[in-house]
Amino acid sequence: MTKIKTLADLKKMKEELQAKVDLREKGDSPESYVQIKVGMATSGIASGAKEVMDFLIEALEKRNIEAVVTQTGDMGYCFAEPTIEVKKPGEEPIVFGYVDVKKADEIIEKYIKLGELVDGIIPVNYQIIDEKK
Amino acid sequence: MTKYKMHLLVCGGTGCRASASDSIVENLKKELENKGLQDEVQVIMTGCFGFCEKGPIVKVSPDNTFYVQVKPEDTAEIIEEHIIKGRQVGRLLYKDPEKKETVADSKHMEFYKKQIRIALRNCGFIDPENLDEYIARDGYAALGKCLTEMKPQDVIKEIIDSGLRGRGGGGFPTGLKWDIASKNHADQKYVVCNADEGDPGAFMDRSILEGDPHAVLEAMAICGYSIGATKGLIYIRAEYPLAIKRLKIAIDQAREYGLLGKNIFGTDFEFDVELRYGAGAFVCGEETSLIHSMEGLRGEPTIKPPFPAEKGYLGKPTNVNNVETYANIPVIINKGANWFNKIGTEKSKGTKVFALAGKINNVGLIEVPMGTTLREVIFEIGGGIKDGKKFKAVQTGGPSGGCLTEKHLDTPIDFDNLIAAGSMMGSGGMIVMDEDDCMVSVAKFYLDFTVEESCGKCSPCRIGNRRLYELLEQITKGKATMEDLSRLRNMCNVIKDTSLCGLGQTSPNPILSTMDNFWDEYVAHVIDHKCPAGQCKDLMKYEIIPENCVGCTACARVCPVGAITGEKKQTHYIDPSICIKCGACIERCKFDAIIVK
Numbered sequence: 180m181t182k183i184k185t186l187a188d189l190k191k192m193k194e195e196l197q198a199k200v201d202l203r204e205k206g207d208s209p210e211s212y213v214q215i216k217v218g219m220a221t222s223g224i225a226s227g228a229k230e231v232m233d234f235l236i237e238a239l240e241k242r243n244i245e246a247v248v249t250q251t252g253d254m255g256y257c258f259a260e261p262t263i264e265v266k267k268p269g270e271e272p273i274v275f276g277y278v279d280v281k282k283a284d285e286i287i288e289k290y291i292k293l294g295e296l297v298d299g300i301i302p303v304n305y306q307i308i309d310e311k312k
Numbered sequence: 313m314t315k316y317k318m319h320l321l322v323c324g325g326t327g328c329r330a331s332a333s334d335s336i337v338e339n340l341k342k343e344l345e346n347k348g349l350q351d352e353v354q355v356i357m358t359g360c361f362g363f364c365e366k367g368p369i370v371k372v373s374p375d376n377t378f379y380v381q382v383k384p385e386d387t388a389e390i391i392e393e394h395i396i397k398g399r400q401v402g403r404l405l406y407k408d409p410e411k412k413e414t415v416a417d418s419k420h421m422e423f424y425k426k427q428i429r430i431a432l433r434n435c436g437f438i439d440p441e442n443l444d445e446y447i448a449r450d451g452y453a454a455l456g457k458c459l460t461e462m463k464p465q466d467v468i469k470e471i472i473d474s475g476l477r478g479r480g481g482g483g484f485p486t487g488l489k490w491d492i493a494s495k496n497h498a499d500q501k502y503v504v505c506n507a508d509e510g511d512p513g514a515f516m517d518r519s520i521l522e523g524d525p526h527a528v529l530e531a532m533a534i535c536g537y538s539i540g541a542t543k544g545l546i547y548i549r550a551e552y553p554l555a556i557k558r559l560k561i562a563i564d565q566a567r568e569y570g571l572l573g574k575n576i577f578g579t580d581f582e583f584d585v586e587l588r589y590g591a592g593a594f595v596c597g598e599e600t601s602l603i604h605s606m607e608g609l610r611g612e613p614t615i616k617p618p619f620p621a622e623k624g625y626l627g628k629p630t631n632v633n634n635v636e637t638y639a640n641i642p643v644i645i646n647k648g649a650n651w652f653n654k655i656g657t658e659k660s661k662g663t664k665v666f667a668l669a670g671k672i673n674n675v676g677l678i679e680v681p682m683g684t685t686l687r688e689v690i691f692e693i694g695g696g697i698k699d700g701k702k703f704k705a706v707q708t709g710g711p712s713g714g715c716l717t718e719k720h721l722d723t724p725i726d727f728d729n730l731i732a733a734g735s736m737m738g739s740g741g742m743i744v745m746d747e748d749d750c751m752v753s754v755a756k757f758y759l760d761f762t763v764e765e766s767c768g769k770c771s772p773c774r775i776g777n778r779r780l781y782e783l784l785e786q787i788t789k790g791k792a793t794m795e796d797l798s799r800l801r802n803m804c805n806v807i808k809d810t811s812l813c814g815l816g817q818t819s820p821n822p823i824l825s826t827m828d829n830f831w832d833e834y835v836a837h838v839i840d841h842k843c844p845a846g847q848c849k850d851l852m853k854y855e856i857i858p859e860n861c862v863g864c865t866a867c868a869r870v871c872p873v874g875a876i877t878g879e880k881k882q883t884h885y886i887d888p889s890i891c892i893k894c895g896a897c898i899e900r901c902k903f904d905a906i907i908v909k
Binding site for chain 2: 189190199202205207218219220233236247249250
């Protein structure tokens with residue numbers, strides 16, 4: 180075990196160890212990050228949602244985008260699997276369909292980075308139970 | 313390093329471990345391996361989440377799902393449904409008892425909404441047995457900052473400016489205590505952590521030590537640097553085996569990393585920490601008794617002055633602080649006194665950890681800013697009184713404190729307000745009582761505790777508390793007179809004035825405060841020989857309602873002492889002089905014909 184000999188050692192160590200608790204810290208305040216939910220029901224997984232999720236986690240980290248990637252159940256758009264929902268801080272969530280690795284890359288580069296919309300958006304045409312009052 | 317996609321945080325506090333959270337961790341790991349997910353999902357055993365009422369708790373990060381009352385056999389479903397298919401396991405989510413809604417995410421639970429976690433910042437968040445996780449959360453950065461960028465006097469000034477006051481109960485300004493110890497010169501000084509938590513129903517210090525042991529070690533080293541001490545001692549009761557185990561691991565890890573020992577952060581400063589075990593005597597929470605116990609002597613107090621800051625452990629200047637006080641220190645150094653002193657009230661800064669217990673829905677550990685009202689704590693965070701009963705009182709400060717009633721509900725909680733209301737902060741135990749609790753019995757319960765715990769050195773405490781207890785017993789038996797009540801009050805005041813240490817000086821408080829707030833109840837016991845709450849067995853009377861009794865003889869047959877007589881199909885009668893009030897007849901009667909008066 181390397182000893183910590185200076186404050187700089189400690190700071191360097193903290194940087195390296197940050198990843199250990201990153202997931203938990205972001206999870207505690209997801210609203211300040213880009214939140215991506217990947218539909219991971221049987222139909223999603225069969226169409227490659229798992230690869231898309233792995234790609235998203237890796238790509239976002241490499242490109243220094245602070246994001247929380249979680250999985251969720253079936254979003255109901257089985258015709259358009261894999262589907263992902265992207266919510267940027269302070270904005271309405273947008274659902275994208277037919278997301279493969281290439282599409283995911285495009286979503287990161289265009290929508291998340293620049294705010295440009297890309298093909299494949301599924302219009303939100305449902306109400307959630309909280310809104311029905 | 314493997315990149316985990318998900319973390320499963322399982323509570324490893326004493327409470328949740330008692331409900332098999334060990335096996336939950338084991339099962340989760342096994343299931344993950346079966347599915348080949350061990351490199352994608354990490355299982356971490358953390359310290360206490362605080363929501364003990366609904367333990368064991370499993371939290372999924374980053375989606376923040378909060379599962380409650382998880383059993384070892386539920387783990388397969390969590391992995392299968394949540395981890396693999398991304399569907400929350402609905403039946404394990406928390407249901408708000410008031411709104412009847414399911415809340416998946418701890419942030420939206422009433423229990424967590426009003427809390428600010430400073431001392432508990434890492435409890436339920438990191439693995440307490442892993443120093444790396446503590447470092448990732450800015451651990452030891454405060455110590456590094458003090459040693460390399462601040463002079464000892466600057467550190468003390470920062471603590472004074474923060475307004476931090478001792479969390480063990482006394483509320484003495486921490487910075488001032490350090491300042492006094494730093495000014496007493498000696499070849500050796502000591503930093504002591506008081507982890508002898510003894511109030512009935514209090515478990516905040518234990519939870520901090522179990523959930524974030526490094527925070528205390530780091531703060532003790534900071535204190536050592538500022539007062540000029542190289543040795544730290546933690547006085548902990550042997551009844552806290554898990555806290556002891558985690559402290560030992562933490563001390564070993566800190567030594568390995570060079571964060572305890574010689575030349576810390578490349579400076580001349582050296583500091584090391586050792587553990588000292590107590591046998592769980594309440595009086596050893598008092599600092600002079602604690603020091604004597606550490607020296608291998610009997611745990612008995614001595615008169616102050618001299619204060620430990622002058623002559624403490626082995627006659628050397630010693631600074632004694634409580635666990636929670638220390639847990640605040642690294643945050644104050646990292647974020648600055650001006651950040652800390654904006655939280656809380658004018659004279660009580662920061663937050664306070666409370667252990668909620670008794671007749672409250674959400675039993676557990678909470679941390680709220682000073683100035684939060686009792687109403688917020690009991691009814692919002694605590695979820696109100698169990699079974700929809702009526703709130704009667706809350707005891708704060710344990711056996712040294714007093715009870716607060718309905719009229720105090722909107723008082724902002726801080727050191728001075730609680731004293732003004734006739735109670736005290738104490739270490740932060742809060743025992744909530746409902747309409748079924750007899751306040752004389754409550755006072756008797758605390759006196760029973762102090763009689764047991766009195767060290768016997770001074771006569772007011774040794775003999776006086778025993779006499780108080782006997783008088784209370786007479787009252788609960790209906791054998792006391794009104795003169796006894798005034799004798800009781802008089803004796804309380806004498807014991808307070810003449811006892812040697814804090815134990816005796818405060819032990820009559822539960823009697824005085826219940827007499828002040830519930831005088832009618834005392835009178836009812838004495839004059840009417842009745843216990844309004846129906847708790848005092850000796851004052852209860854079992855009677856048969858003639859209209860309901862069909863004369864089935866069931867009660868007479870079940871009575872163990874033959875107190876019930878009556879012919880078949882005739883109304884029965886209970887002889888009060890024979891009846892032992894065991895309640896067997898009530899359980900047997902199918903016609904609701906027996907009542908307790």
